[in-house]
Amino acid sequence: MHILENGTKLPSMMGVNHKGEAGDMVASVAGSWAAVLLYRGDW
Secondary structure, eight states, rough: OOOTTOOOOOOOOEEOOOOOOOOEEEHTTTTOOOOOOOOOOOO
């Protein structure tokens, strides 16, 4: 596992937004703060 240091750019992460559109989550929020919510199913 690679540890990110302060100021390191996040690698691209493909995902699906709330509209069902696929895209790079990191590029879509570049220059802004963001929260990513992950759903793992039943725990």
